[in-house]
Amino acid sequence: MVDRLKGxxxxxxxxxxTAVINSSLQGVLEEAKCxxxxxxxxxxxxxxxxxxxxxxxxxxKQPPATIKGLSSTPSAALGSCRYKLVPDDYAKIxxxxxxxxxxxxxxxxxxxxxxxxxxxxxxxxxxxxxxxxVGVPKTIDNDLKMTDHCPGYGSVARWAAISTMEAGLDTxxxxxxxxxxxxxxxxxxxxxxxxxxxxxxxxxxxPPHLTYLPEVPLIPDRFIDDVKTVYERIGFCVxxxxxxxxxxxxxxxxxxxxxxxxxxxxxxxxxxxxxxLSQLVMSKLSLKARFDKPGTIQRVSMMMASKxxxxxxxxxxxxxxxxxxxxxxxxxxxLVRAPGxxxxxxxxxxxxxxxxxVTKAVPRNFINKEGNGMTDEYRRYAMPLIGDPLPKYVKxxxxxxxxxxxx
Amino acid sequence: MVDRLKGxxxxxxxxxxTAVINSSLQGVLEEAKCxxxxxxxxxxxxxxxxxxxxxxxxxxKQPPATIKGLSSTPSAALGSCRYKLVPDDYAKIxxxxxxxxxxxxxxxxxxxxxxxxxxxxxxxxxxxxxxxxVGVPKTIDNDLKMTDHCPGYGSVARWAAISTMEAGLDTxxxxxxxxxxxxxxxxxxxxxxxxxxxxxxxxxxxPPHLTYLPEVPLIPDRFIDDVKTVYERIGFCVxxxxxxxxxxxxxxxxxxxxxxxxxxxxxxxxxxxxxxLSQLVMSKLSLKARFDKPGTIQRVSMMMASKxxxxxxxxxxxxxxxxxxxxxxxxxxxLVRAPGxxxxxxxxxxxxxxxxxVTKAVPRNFINKEGNGMTDEYRRYAMPLIGDPLPKYVKxxxxxxxxxxxx
Numbered sequence: 001m002v003d004r005l006k007g008x009x010x011x012x013x014x015x016x017x018t019a020v021i022n023s024s025l026q027g028v029l030e031e032a033k034c035x036x037x038x039x040x041x042x043x044x045x046x047x048x049x050x051x052x053x054x055x056x057x058x059x060x061k062q063p064p065a066t067i068k069g070l071s072s073t074p075s076a077a078l079g080s081c082r083y084k085l086v087p088d089d090y091a092k093i094x095x096x097x098x099x100x101x102x103x104x105x106x107x108x109x110x111x112x113x114x115x116x117x118x119x120x121x122x123x124x125x126x127x128x129x130x131x132x133x134v135g136v137p138k139t140i141d142n143d144l145k146m147t148d149h150c151p152g153y154g155s156v157a158r159w160a161a162i163s164t165m166e167a168g169l170d171t172x173x174x175x176x177x178x179x180x181x182x183x184x185x186x187x188x189x190x191x192x193x194x195x196x197x198x199x200x201x202x203x204x205x206x207p208p209h210l211t212y213l214p215e216v217p218l219i220p221d222r223f224i225d226d227v228k229t230v231y232e233r234i235g236f237c238v239x240x241x242x243x244x245x246x247x248x249x250x251x252x253x254x255x256x257x258x259x260x261x262x263x264x265x266x267x268x269x270x271x272x273x274x275x276x277l278s279q280l281v282m283s284k285l286s287l288k289a290r291f292d293k294p295g296t297i298q299r300v301s302m303m304m305a306s307k308x309x310x311x312x313x314x315x316x317x318x319x320x321x322x323x324x325x326x327x328x329x330x331x332x333x334x335l336v337r338a339p340g341x342x343x344x345x346x347x348x349x350x351x352x353x354x355x356x357x358v359t360k361a362v363p364r365n366f367i368n369k370e371g372n373g374m375t376d377e378y379r380r381y382a383m384p385l386i387g388d389p390l391p392k393y394v395k396x397x398x399x400x401x402x403x404x405x406x407x
Numbered sequence: 408m409v410d411r412l413k414g415x416x417x418x419x420x421x422x423x424x425t426a427v428i429n430s431s432l433q434g435v436l437e438e439a440k441c442x443x444x445x446x447x448x449x450x451x452x453x454x455x456x457x458x459x460x461x462x463x464x465x466x467x468k469q470p471p472a473t474i475k476g477l478s479s480t481p482s483a484a485l486g487s488c489r490y491k492l493v494p495d496d497y498a499k500i501x502x503x504x505x506x507x508x509x510x511x512x513x514x515x516x517x518x519x520x521x522x523x524x525x526x527x528x529x530x531x532x533x534x535x536x537x538x539x540x541v542g543v544p545k546t547i548d549n550d551l552k553m554t555d556h557c558p559g560y561g562s563v564a565r566w567a568a569i570s571t572m573e574a575g576l577d578t579x580x581x582x583x584x585x586x587x588x589x590x591x592x593x594x595x596x597x598x599x600x601x602x603x604x605x606x607x608x609x610x611x612x613x614p615p616h617l618t619y620l621p622e623v624p625l626i627p628d629r630f631i632d633d634v635k636t637v638y639e640r641i642g643f644c645v646x647x648x649x650x651x652x653x654x655x656x657x658x659x660x661x662x663x664x665x666x667x668x669x670x671x672x673x674x675x676x677x678x679x680x681x682x683x684l685s686q687l688v689m690s691k692l693s694l695k696a697r698f699d700k701p702g703t704i705q706r707v708s709m710m711m712a713s714k715x716x717x718x719x720x721x722x723x724x725x726x727x728x729x730x731x732x733x734x735x736x737x738x739x740x741x742l743v744r745a746p747g748x749x750x751x752x753x754x755x756x757x758x759x760x761x762x763x764x765v766t767k768a769v770p771r772n773f774i775n776k777e778g779n780g781m782t783d784e785y786r787r788y789a790m791p792l793i794g795d796p797l798p799k800y801v802k803x804x805x806x807x808x809x810x811x812x813x814x
Contacts, residue, residue, distance in 0.1 A: 017577045042808055046583050054810045061806040069801030075576035077803045082584045092812075099811040166707040169482035170424045176453050177489045181703065295699030296588065300573040302798060303710050391709060394476030396484045399468040401449055403461045404506040405499075 006037045007103030012044030014109030017075040018152035019305040020313035021138050024108045026070040027317025035325050047081035048116055051096050074300035090123040104132050106320050110139035114332050115356035121330045132324040135332035135352055136316050140299045142192035143359040146350040147334035154309030154385035157196030159301045160185055165200035168207025168238045175236035180281045180289035184274030187242040191215055191362050197240035198374045200390050207238035214244045215362050216371035218253055224284045226372050245273050306387035319347040343384035411444045414510030419451030420483040421516035425559035426712040427720035428545050429477040429484045431515045434724025442732050454488035455523055458503050481707035497530040511539050513727050517546035521739055522763035528737045541727040542739035542759055547706045549599035550766040553757040554741035561716030561792035564603030566708045567592055572607035574699055575614025575645045582643035587688045587696035591681030594649040598622050598769050604647035605781045607797050614645035621651045622769050623778035625660055631691045633779050652680050713794035726754040750791035
């Protein structure tokens with residue numbers, strides 16, 4: 001029997017917003033209210049910066065409609081940040097936690113956030129301040145290790161699958177004008193979102209015809225050959241690409257033109273891959289090409305959120321509190337997929353240090369041999385995550401009328 | 408009593424695909440089947456090019472599920488084109504129409520398509536070939552004259568309103584990192600879609616804080632001042648812009664870098680305005696800026712289609728056939744809004760020559776005095792077109808905890 005640790009709770013959201021990060025917040029809040037040892041329930045404004053600057057809000061003072069509405073509100077309701085702690089910060093943070101008798105610390109985020117959580121936990125332990133720290137996974141990038149997948153991914157994957165089906169139908173209709181389209185989706189280091197653009201594909205000739213991930217170096221000449229092959233077969237070509245595509249040396253294919261555009265973790269703001277590749281198509285193949293770069297719109301679409309993702313995001317938030325109450329600390333909640341054909345995920349735990357600052361690439365067996373598309377293994381992995389079946393769009397049958405003039 | 412003109416029907420789709428252009432096709436088909444004087448029902452593959460090349464399909468041979476599914480399938484099921492007729496084409500087209508005894512000609516498109524329809528009608532009349540030509544309006548650009556609005560607009564407007572609300576919430580959450588976001592939407596000559604990005608705005612501080620249309624020349628220094636003012640007031644800024652923004656001389660603000668990227672009507676493929684403006688913000692204000700350029704994704708989103716738009720798109724297709732049966736020719740179907748507070752649109756007719764090749768700009772009274780936002784007059788015009796109420800996203804109340812360390 002664990003001692004009941006009485007005190008206040010703080011929860012924060014970090015990194016890029018998602019469609020479901022507020023469901024995780026809702027899960028934390030609703031579970032926290034069930035435990036009398038949790039007294040004040042505070043929210044960090046803009047993640048850890050809210051603790052550092054003592055900008056915290058009272059989440060017990062929110063109207064019930066606000067708590068209820070969190071799960072249908074995208075982005076990060078508490079505000080987010082990308083702040084990397086510097087050595088001086090730990091003492092400040094502990095000072096604030098101690099002053100407010102905060103004993104439960106929940107941080108909803110990706111691998112940078114798990115690093116932050118881990119370091120705060122270590123600092124508290126070193127000072128003998130009892131603090132239970134549990135990380136709640138969140139990232140559209142789906143690149144956290146030790147978890148089957150990450151809340152946020154199922155929804156962006158659904159968005160990417162449907163939007164690519166639709167933008168693909170667009171090119172399929174106007175192919176006499178627009179021969180090639182390149183759709184650029186997010187993914188700084190890994191191609192998980194680009195992979196998801198293929199989920200609406202039912203046959204080889206369905207868009208996207210080509211998909212490129214940073215896990216396989218992009219060779220411009222090979223890309224051009226790929227596009228040419230598809231174009232010669234069906235008269236047009238739709239390619240989906242990850243913003244973080246790498247060249248043969250592992251360097252970004254396109255360096256950002258934006259010099260000041262680097263966040264405090266040193267990540268470059270990528271972009272421009274689709275523009276570069278569409279210009280390459282025009283110059284090398286003399287085919288009209290255009291690109292779509294939906295940017296942040298893709299990661300916060302509530303209209304296309306996955307119901308499975310929304311539910312799991314709630315579950316990981318709820319599980320974090322349940323575990324902390326039981327005495328767990330220094331862990332991140334994970335999603336554990338049950339073996340077998342019917343999709344089911346429960347929650348598990350992993351040490352924060354195992355997920356901090358590392359990324360999970362798309363495994364090679366999820367990518368086809370040619371490095372320009374996805375395999376059925378990927379499809380089996382990802383389809384359950386996007387929730388409801390994808391829309392079914394009809395195609396007219398090409399029953400041609402017999403020619404009379406040119407017969 | 409009009410003579411019953413017996414013969415075959417052909418219907419085509421032209422210009423940029425939309426979420427609802429297939430609803431108009433469905434309206435044409437379902438109505439056509441009610442009239443025994445209409446014998447064969449043919450579809451042009453890729454618009455007028457399908458007639459020129461005698462590539463037409465038998466739409467009576469489609470499974471009922473395909474016809475039913477058209478209204479939930481975005482893009483243009485028959486394929487589209489942007490072909491501008493050359494003088495030699497008329498004789499060829501008439502030859503094909505005559506060879507197939509086509510007496511009913513329906514063309515779903517924008518002002519270029521109405522020009523095409525008008526010229527074909529004139530050519531048929533000159534040759535004494537009885538042909539009933541009725542145009543069915545379609546354009547996300549909403550720039551056809553003589554109609555209250557255009558089918559296709561309500562849906563892209565709904566998409567733009569919701570996606571801007573969501574991308575705005577994204578920046579509002581991560582403002583400590585991303586200070587400025589520029590969202591670029593379509594609109595070659597007019598700012599109707601950019602205008603719609605404001606429809607989810609409930610207060611001055613809601614995104615988008617600034618909206619720019621080509622109807623008002625964009626002065627870069629004034630844009631920078633606008634961004635700075637918003638940034639200084641609330642700490643971040645979201646601006647929505649039309650791809651077709653013009654400078655003081657009426658020239659495109661950003662010339663496409665893509666030399667071959669001009670369609671056969673001579674329209675340049677625009678783009679790059681948001682990238683240009685976000686780079687301007689970074690260089691002039693040293694604020695991190697990013698841009699979203701969703702491209703064709705915005706115009707074919709069935710997930711966010713407006714129910715009002717879907718219904719009206721069907722109605723204009725249906726009305727075109729009803730009118731042609733009654734003897735009408737050389738007209739385009741219009742949408743006519745009833746006066747009064749309750750929104751209701753019926754269909755009307757206008758001569759094709761009045762809508763061919765002209766565009767309807769956003770009226771100045773729909774744009775605010777400063778030229779950087781929309782007025783209530785615009786809102787009253789546009790809100791009924793987007794269908795169901797917009798989603799309601801919650802905001803947490805900023806009930807701050809009293810500071811103890813830094814008090």
